[in-house]
Amino acid sequence: VCTYPLIGNYGIPDNERTNGVYKNFESESIHIRALIISDYSTEYSHWSATRSLGDWLQENKIPGIYGIDTRMLTRKLRDKGTMLGKVIIDENPDVDFEDPNMTDLVSEVSIKKPVEYKAGKKKVVLVDCGTKNNIIQAFLGRNISIKRVPYNYDFACESCDGILLSNGPGDPKINKKTIENARKAMEKNTPILGICLGSQILALAAGADTYKLKYGHRGHNQPCNEMGTKRCYITSQNHGYAVNADTLAEDWRQWFVNDNDGTNEGLFHISKPFFAAQFHPEASPGPDDTEFIFDIFVRALK
Structure with a gap:
């Protein structure tokens, strides 16, 4: 969950490597299960950007959703502590949650x-x-x-x-x-x-x-x-x-x-x-x- 309201306006840099590791990334791939943001910028502007945030997520098959009141969500997490969550596309309230901390x-x-x-x-x-x-x-x-x-x-x-x-x-x-x-x-x-x-x-x-x-x-x-x-x-x-x-x-x-x-x-x-x-x-x-x-x-x- 990103708390800053506008996400994506910088874009994503290329896959340049230095000393055998990515220069602009901290890992070889994305390790989150999903990304939740408030307002997504489809247009990006940065001298090193080669693609949009949406394109990068799609390349790595990571779901993302925007239009969410992330400040409200952050307040809930702040009050309740770390909670399990899931991005769903239907109104079925019967959702099974997987606790990642129980897995390796x-x-x-x-x-x-x-x-x-x-x-x-x-x-x-x-x-x-x-x-x-x-x-x-x-x-x-x-x-x-x-x-x-x-x-x-x-x-x-x-x-x-x-x-x-x-x-x-x-x-x-x-x-x-x-x-x-x-x-x-x-x-x-x-x-x-x-x-x-x-x-x-x-x-x-x-x-x-x-x-x-x-x-x-x-x-x-x-x-x-x-x-x-x-x-x-x-x-x-x-x-x-x-x-x-x-x-x-x-x-x-x-x-x-x-x-x-x-x-x-x-x-x-x-x-x-x-x-x-x-x-x-x-x-x-x-x-x-x-x-x-x-x-x-x-x-x-x-």
Whole structure:
């Protein structure tokens, strides 16, 4: 559901690739089930646009609907929390709802076989739970080679300098194989960075617990305090689950806390090279606000 009233006026850019990944898109395809907007602009104008939003949705077989009072719908979601919904074309009120959080969403968005992106001598294994392309670009830009592997790949046995657990959709507890492999990698003291879903997977591998948020954190304006400092960062987030900080073991600490609701936004081990951020450092609502997290991880690589 898009809250901004006018959607589509910028159009969609082309499929140009840089370093083997899409330059203008964060994934290889659209991963939403449907798009709901208020007012759709059939005419678009942007120097990089090559097609309309409608054409792009049709290419990917994604249904879209406009003429909906999305602000009213947003108020309902704000008051009731995250709700199941469905776009239907008849007046039959007897609708079966599928809860996506009960399914293995990560298996739908993860790659099926390993892919390598060459840069420098240091190599990071990126566990693809639905990774954003800009995460790959962030490490290639730091001269770090990437081996991108499926979510159920036995990455704990991989020869590498570090492991990156990516973002992704759904309930983290469903990803039992990824959690198990993360736990094995931790036993080897391999440097690990978790981003978004990866933060939750790392916490679960360390014995902590996660839970579902009523509303979730969505948007580019989530304030996060870095614990032990007087710094607050505006972060980009899109997640519906969080780590229960009260369940962290004694040798783990909270790194960041959400200033809106006090929930956990990052964690680290006090003596081993394990780090995690619940937000997206690569999204950079400002110039490069929290990309220092990548730099800390790079310095920790073997």
